Amino acid sequence: MSILPFHVQNLSLHYGGQSAEALSDINWSAPAGQLSAIIGPNGAGKSTLFKAAMGLLNAQKGQVQFFGENLDDVRGQVSYMPQRTAVDWDFPVNALDVATMGLYAQIGWLKRIKRTHKEQAMAALERVKMADHAHKQIGALSGGQQQRVFLARALAQNADLYLMDEPFAGIDAKTQDLIIDIFHALKAAGKTVIVVHHDLHSAEGIFDEVLLLNKRVIAHGAASEVLSETHLKTAYSAHG
Ligand code: ADP
Ligand code: MG
Numbered sequence: 001m002s003i004l005p006f007h008v009q010n011l012s013l014h015y016g017g018q019s020a021e022a023l024s025d026i027n028w029s030a031p032a033g034q035l036s037a038i039i040g041p042n043g044a045g046k047s048t049l050f051k052a053a054m055g056l057l058n059a060q061k062g063q064v065q066f067f068g069e070n071l072d073d074v075r076g077q078v079s080y081m082p083q084r085t086a087v088d089w090d091f092p093v094n095a096l097d098v099a100t101m102g103l104y105a106q107i108g109w110l111k112r113i114k115r116t117h118k119e120q121a122m123a124a125l126e127r128v129k130m131a132d133h134a135h136k137q138i139g140a141l142s143g144g145q146q147q148r149v150f151l152a153r154a155l156a157q158n159a160d161l162y163l164m165d166e167p168f169a170g171i172d173a174k175t176q177d178l179i180i181d182i183f184h185a186l187k188a189a190g191k192t193v194i195v196v197h198h199d200l201h202s203a204e205g206i207f208d209e210v211l212l213l214n215k216r217v218i219a220h221g222a223a224s225e226v227l228s229e230t231h232l233k234t235a236y237s238a239h240g
Contacts, residue, residue, distance in 0.1 A: 005192040006030040011062035037197040040213035046196040076105040079159035096134040102156030124156035144175035
């Protein structure tokens with residue numbers, strides 16, 4: 001089994017009705033057991049890359065492999081956290097229900113949720129300091145609290161690879177610190193974490209590896225090398 005947890009090969013994706021490709025011939029693999037960031041301006045295709053990888057969108061060309069396998073063969077090992085703004089928070093579930101969803105791959109859809117599953121979900125809520133809010137409706141929580149619950153769902157799954165789309169968007173400083181601590185704990189446990197991130201200034205302090213993206217790969221490698229002025233100018237210029 002390949003040790004590459006996330007391996008993107010020649011991936012191109014063109015949305016119907018758009019004049020240009022959203023992703024053009026992307027090649028990148030995230031180093032195992034490291035914290036990686038995907039950075040690029042709005043519309044760079046960061047969310048599209050995750051969605052294509054998770055099979056939520058069909059790419060015209062290329063593929064993404066997880067641990068050297070197709071997603072369907074290792075789905076339980078891969079945890080995906082969508083962008084918070086893309087989720088319907090009016091859905092009538094409480095925080096514990098959401099955390100429990102992380103266990104569905106283990107439980108099996110339509111099977112009974114047992115006490116041990118609830119305990120696992122509760123432990124995940126405790127890790128993100130949301131146990132006190134377990135029975136609150138998800139829509140009644142603040143942005144930072146919703147993000148924590150979302151993270152608890154990802155943690156409950158106990159995956160080996162975590163894909164997280166903008167976990168730091170619209171949250172308070174305390175939640176940001178907590179999430180960063182959890183990333184480091186995941187790394188210490190040998191897990192691989194890939195985060196779509198938009199704050200260039202904090203990126204170097206948090207992440208080992210950076211993929212700089214604007215529809216195509218602008219640069220990738222050690223954070224300190226990728227986040228150079230030249231690269232950033234290319235990535236953030238109007239023409240990408
Ligand atoms: P990012 O996450 O980097 O901000 P996205 O992946 O969301 O960027 O979007 C990349 C490009 O694809 C943008 O130009 C966006 O407008 C376009 N796009 C995203 N979703 C769709 C869609 N469902 N249909 C058509 N175009 C889309
Ligand atoms: Mg996005």
